[in-house]
Amino acid sequence: MDFNFTEEQEMVRDGLSRLVRENYDWETRRGAVESGTGWRPEIWAQLAELGILGMPFSEEDGGFGGGAVDAMVVMEEFGKGLVVEPFVPTVVCAGGFLKHAGTDAQKDEHIGGIVDGSRVFAFAYAEPRGRYDYADLETTAKKDGSGYILNGHKAVVVGAPWATHLIVTARSSGDRRDRKGVSVFVVDKAAAGIVTRDYPTVDGRHASEVYLENVSVPAEALISEEGAALPLIERVTDEAIAAQCAEACGVMKVAHTMTVEYSRQRKQFGVPIGSFQVLQHRMVDMYTEYEQAVSLTYLATLKLDAPERERKLAVSAAKVRLGQAAHHIGRDAIQIHGGMGMTDEMAIGSYFKRLTIFDSEFGNVDHHMKRHITLS
């Protein structure tokens, strides 16, 4: 049992911490997310240069042989700076599908581009009526010669406006919500028949509704076995959850620190509001929530390669507790900032918004509570 980070991990942390400090201050970020394309390709290029985008891939696939703990370190630093660039969809999700189930040809085709930053992915799994069930799919994949024809509507695909490629889940057989019959495809976003409607999200990212109209993909687009991809999707989304939990830890840490700092500055009744015990105890409870969140993020991250049931229990435990903690810390941070917390002038609002949306990604508190109960 060991809770230490390696020297390499500490170096990655320091490097990203510097990048965020020097190039990702809140004002600059706000300028970027509110104008133009909403992200900064130059940051993405820097991440590629630092080796961050290639980190989780094996050396033979052109990466640096990192693991889940490395991704955790990266995501925590991203959380502190509210980094919007699509590390999770591209590296964790698309990277995960390719690593776990890609053929040699698929890896050759895609991983190099992920590592050098030229290929950006979004993960189109959600649907307007599917909520958090990855098998509840109306999007279809029909066999057509050796390839497939995709039809459907994918909802709130985060990062899709910036993506060159999509990972798309679709039903290739069976009834809506059957565990069998789910397939995963990697699709060039420029393929004929793909129409997107792009928009910003409340937490500073950009997303698209993705409409697939008779999109023809070749056989090589299928990742893993036709109709048997649900366990793979669950594995990859569990990895994404662990990564986003680490991100949320970073967000919560900063939100809490900002709140304590504000309570030191802000005076009412002639004294700093941080001298009031009623606020002190609320900030202590926020801190305790944060520490518990860190612990479960460690647990989920370290259980990602455990047997399926153990992995799911740990990941759901983390997602439940972090969903609760994220709301708690976000809301109390605004409350303690008072009227200033309501203004668009203060960074705390952006942290609050990211924490709000975190809960609903890859299954909210209730969803993961049910999964935990079912497996217990």
Added chain:
Amino acid sequence: MNLEFTPEELAFREEVRAFIGASYPKHLGDFGMREDMSPEDMIAWHKVLGEKGWSVPAWPEQYGGTGWTPTQRYIWSEENARINAFMPLPFGVSMVGPVIYTFGNEEQKAQHLPGIRSGDVWWCQGYSEPGAGSDLASVKTTAVRDGDHYVINGQKTWTTLAQFADWGFFLCRTDPDAPKPQQGISFILIDMKSPGVEVRPIKLIDGGYEVNETWLTDVRVPVENLVGEENKGWTYAKFLLAHERSGIAGVARSKRGVEKLREIAGSELIDGVPLMSDFDFARKVSQLEIDLAALEITELRTLAGEQAGKGPGPESSILKIKGTEIQQRLTELTLEAVGSYGTPLYGSIADAGSNEYPVGPEYAQHAASTYFNMRKTSIYGGSNEIQRNIITKMILGL
């Protein structure tokens, strides 16, 4: 970073498990604390561990500690919790022992540490007073120097199991004129058989008598019983409280408690099906289990920090707050789970000399009294509100 046990740690677990299996006193069963336990029962395992050299694992090796790593200590408490072992009482092992080996002189170490290790000497804690609870620094019990003795007068309260104690460690005011209340306090060891020491039981809401009022009237104590420096007792008291808190999380025992709760809720029925399959109830159990999983890792992180040379610091306040909230939640859900059979006052209907459970299932008998008893956990050891004050000051820096 990893959560795996090494082959050596797995071997250690086997060794510990085999030892516990062979050596834990059979007549104590597997139910931890029971109201009807005799004082001999309460120290039975302590004595066995004293013989084995395992009664004070966390102490430095030179004083009899086992030199176990944090992981080994974790394994040790897990294995004891598996059989619900009644562990050595904390007053000697985790409270006064560390104060004596850290701040005491050689004579005090030689006199007191062996009896704490062996379990032969029973200790109690004389901290709280009727007017000094959370505001501990306002203790009024006085120790006045008279030649080579202190003469001690005052009243202590909540002295746990003092009715069986041989010795007690007391906070006494030695300088009533100190500019701050914290500055005039001394840490003094008192032989409980001294003339002038009177212990009066306090009946608690669970019907038990685990705490007492302790009256001290002109008790003459040799000055050799002062630990460390006169008027520096507050420093030692705070040190002790941090030590007390780090064991207070009770993770392993709570894990066993959740298993037991699942068993109970598996046999209780609701609408003809096991309570455990009721979604509303299952949700509460899962929430508890998730909170406990978080606490477990938090405790391991704290232990790892201690290993790296950071003593138990203000982080232990988190363990105290979350640990006691979880212990209480466990008893709340257990009482909820047993339903109607949480209601009878069992002590009043047991037949004298009978081991039979008079009404309802066996597991229901202690549900209410344990629930009542465990309300103490968020009050003792520095109430959870005081823990929040500590975190405010030490971690948030406010």
